[in-house]
Amino acid sequence: MSANIPVLFRTYLSHETHSGCKIWEAARATSAAPTFFKRIEIGRNQPFIDGGLGRNNPSRVVLDEANTLFRARPIGCLVSIGTGQAGIISIKKPGFLQQVLPTDVIEALRAISTDCEATHEDMLRFFDNSPNTYFRLNVDQGMQEIEFSEWEKLANVEAHTMQYMKRKEVDEKLALVINAIKFTSTQLTIEQLSME
Amino acid sequence: MDVDTAITYYGKLVNQVFSSSKLWPRDGRFKATKLEEAIKTVVGDVTSNPEEPLLEIGNSSVCRT
Numbered sequence: 628m629s630a631n632i633p634v635l636f637r638t639y640l641s642h643e644t645h646s647g648c649k650i651w652e653a654a655r656a657t658s659a660a661p662t663f664f665k666r667i668e669i670g671r672n673q674p675f676i677d678g679g680l681g682r683n684n685p686s687r688v689v690l691d692e693a694n695t696l697f698r699a700r701p702i703g704c705l706v707s708i709g710t711g712q713a714g715i716i717s718i719k720k721p722g723f724l725q726q727v728l729p730t731d732v733i734e735a736l737r738a739i740s741t742d743c744e745a746t747h748e749d750m751l752r753f754f755d756n757s758p759n760t761y762f763r764l765n766v767d768q769g770m771q772e773i774e775f776s777e778w779e780k781l782a783n784v785e786a787h788t789m790q791y792m793k794r795k796e797v798d799e800k801l802a803l804v805i806n807a808i809k810f811t812s813t814q815l816t817i818e819q820l821s822m823e
Numbered sequence: 824m825d826v827d828t829a830i831t832y833y834g835k836l837v838n839q840v841f842s843s844s845k846l847w848p849r850d851g852r853f854k855a856t857k858l859e860e861a862i863k864t865v866v867g868d869v870t871s872n873p874e875e876p877l878l879e880i881g882n883s884s885v886c887r888t
Contacts, residue, residue, distance in 0.1 A: 637878070638877055638878060639879060645878050647876065648877050649866075649874050649876055649877060650866045650870070651859060651862045651866050652877075655855070658858065661851070662851060662852060664855045665855050666850075667855070776841040776844075778841045779838075781834050781837070
């Protein structure tokens with residue numbers, strides 16, 4: 628991400644010039660979360676930081692991209708998978724050593740979770756007239772205690788996810804997701820949806 | 824890469840990268856070089872070239888995500 632304009636790392640050719648970067652560089656750039664890792668420079672010394680700082684939920688970006696690529700084709704479905712309920716994503720208070728970090732970065736991290744659910748609300752509105760096209764799955768209990776550097780807690784993540792999947796409403800939603808992936812029911816293109 | 828393989832690799836990667844934090848956390852608490860090494864290992868295992876370009880030429884059967 629450069630300033631507020633997201634940079635898309637594509638594995639295919641598009642209307643934009645490809646940066647010609649390597650797989651590891653793209654992976655490194657998308658994980659350059661402030662306070663965790665330093666930023667990375669690719670190509671013409673352009674610094675990248677993780678898209679979490681403004682595009683934590685990339686649904687809107689992906690719709691724009693799909694619209695550019697497949698303009699005339701009807702949309703099958705959009706499945707969005709969250710990493711834990713918004714507002715409770717754990718960001719610890721800065722410790723003594725972290726106080727050397729710029730406070731605006733820490734403030735920006737706090738803003739991530741609200742950005743995420745706002746995009747979800749936008750998507751619900753966007754797909755209002757096209758039932759069973761947009762789905763969001765998000766483990767909303769237990770994950771708030773797990774910071775993303777806590778590698779030893781992978782088993783906890785699995786346990787919380789399994790609990791979530793067992794819930795009746797989630798189980799029913801999953802059946803609809805599978806159906807939507809297998810059989811495209813909507814005849815609307817993204818462009819048509821935008822005009823409604 | 825299928826989901827189960829991805830989870831296995833993720834487990835290994837976070838272990839390598841996050842098991843020790845930097846003594847003096849300037850520009851981030853964890854070593855970016857360790858992360859880079861870990862990512863390159865995964866890329867190398869899957870594509871047989873740690874420096875593999877992101878852009879796919881032709882119809883490659885290997886999923887990069």
